[in-house]
Amino acid sequence: MRDARVGVVGATGAVGAIVLEILRERGYENVRPFASARSAGSRLPDGSVIEEATPEALSAGDLDLCFFSVGTSASRELVPHAVRGGAICVDKSAAFRLEPGIPLVVPEVNGDSALEHNGVLANPNCCAIPLALALKPLHNAAGLRAVRVATYQSASGAGAQRLQRLLNEPQAEHDLAMDWDYDGEEFEEESKLREETRKILELPELPVSATCVRVPVPVGHAESVWLETEEPLSPAQARELLARAESVRVEKFPTPGQAAGGDEALVGRIRRDPAAENGLSLFIACDNLRKGAALNGIQIAELVLAGRPVPA
Numbered sequence: 453m454r455d456a457r458v459g460v461v462g463a464t465g466a467v468g469a470i471v472l473e474i475l476r477e478r479g480y481e482n483v484r485p486f487a488s489a490r491s492a493g494s495r496l497p498d499g500s501v502i503e504e505a506t507p508e509a510l511s512a513g514d515l516d517l518c519f520f521s522v523g524t525s526a527s528r529e530l531v532p533h534a535v536r537g538g539a540i541c542v543d544k545s546a547a548f549r550l551e552p553g554i555p556l557v558v559p560e561v562n563g564d565s566a567l568e569h570n571g572v573l574a575n576p577n578c579c580a581i582p583l584a585l586a587l588k589p590l591h592n593a594a595g596l597r598a599v600r601v602a603t604y605q606s607a608s609g610a611g612a613q614r615l616q617r618l619l620n621e622p623q624a625e626h627d628l629a630m631d632w633d634y635d636g637e638e639f640e641e642e643s644k645l646r647e648e649t650r651k652i653l654e655l656p657e658l659p660v661s662a663t664c665v666r667v668p669v670p671v672g673h674a675e676s677v678w679l680e681t682e683e684p685l686s687p688a689q690a691r692e693l694l695a696r697a698e699s700v701r702v703e704k705f706p707t708p709g710q711a712a713g714g715d716e717a718l719v720g721r722i723r724r725d726p727a728a729e730n731g732l733s734l735f736i737a738c739d740n741l742r743k744g745a746a747l748n749g750i751q752i753a754e755l756v757l758a759g760r761p762v763p764a
């Protein structure tokens with residue numbers, strides 16, 4: 453598996469840099485960074501030279517695996533070329549997530565769905581991943597009836613340039629923002645969170661209402677969650693279920709700063725919601741660049757590679 457020939461498309465971006473870092477940590481040796489013509493030819497800090505992600509380069513047949521973190525329209529254009537060249541593609545944009553037949557995978561939640569694919573697997577939205585990690589064990593135990601969520605999303609969630617802008621900005625200018633596409637009623641991020649959570653949990657009718665807000669935090673997204681279950685579930689039972697859940701760590705007061713750099717979704721503030729029957733509230737914090745993006749994508753690829761021999 454570790455000798456797979458890997459392409460990282462979007463290698464100069466916020467997510468791509470972390471994909472490269474985690475691949476290195478995990479011992480992958482045959483990794484090629486790709487980006488747009490803007491950065492092609494320049495060198496990354498490790499000395500590797502960035503290639504331009506052209507249709508010809510991606511379809512040449514010399515990649516087993518290709519990670520895309522380039523944005524929706526570039527993914528729509530480029531991913532099919534890499535698939536044509538025989539690479540298994542893990543895409544982190546919204547381009548393919550809701551397409552029927554394309555697995556949208558959080559390995560700990562619906563890993564089995566990764567085993568049937570047509571070359572493309574989608575990595576969910578950076579808030580949908582930790583939300584699904586926390587909801588799944590509670591759903592298995594008591595059945596989810598409704599979910600309400602308010603997010604507090606960091607600047608790095610909007611890319612490397614946005615992160616740099618926050619770091620350069622005087623603190624007095626820090627503000628909340630709502631900077632996603634708006635359809636007059638809802639932000640795209642809010643509908644993504646609803647539709648992706650439904651797809652991952654295989655609960656197509658689950659009522660999910662979301663309010664998404666960007667906060668002046670460099671890395672780490674947080675989420676306040678109010679959920680209702682079919683059967684009663686006490687905070688103590690929920691805490692115990694979450695303490696046993698994979699890639700979840702129960703913390704008293706989880707914060708983005710605490711989650712940044714780590715590989716788990718931190719879940720805390722687990723308490724009864726007195727405003728609902730069978731209601732529970734909890735608070736989640738997770739590194740949006742690692743488990744929210746790069747790490748989850750690599751875990752998806754490893755699931756697939758484990759089920760398929762890599763060409764010599």
Ligand SMILES: NC(=O)c1ccc[n+]([C@@H]2O[C@H](COP(=O)([O-])OP(=O)(O)OC[C@H]3O[C@@H](n4cnc5c(N)ncnc54)[C@H](OP(=O)(O)O)[C@@H]3O)[C@@H](O)[C@H]2O)c1
Nearest residue numbers: 462464465466467487488491521522523545609611612745
């Ligand atoms: N940031 C997060 O927390 C997060 C989490 C989950 C998913 N995502 C998704 O991941 C994707 C990338 O996000 P990001 O935050 O890493 O963005 P970013 O920091 O702005 O990086 C974008 C990357 O895409 C490359 N790129 C842009 N257009 C390209 C093209 N036509 N061909 C080849 N490369 C191209 C850029 O290369 P140049 O340097 O050459 O311009 C850069 O490497 C987006 O779809 C985003 O929604 C992000």
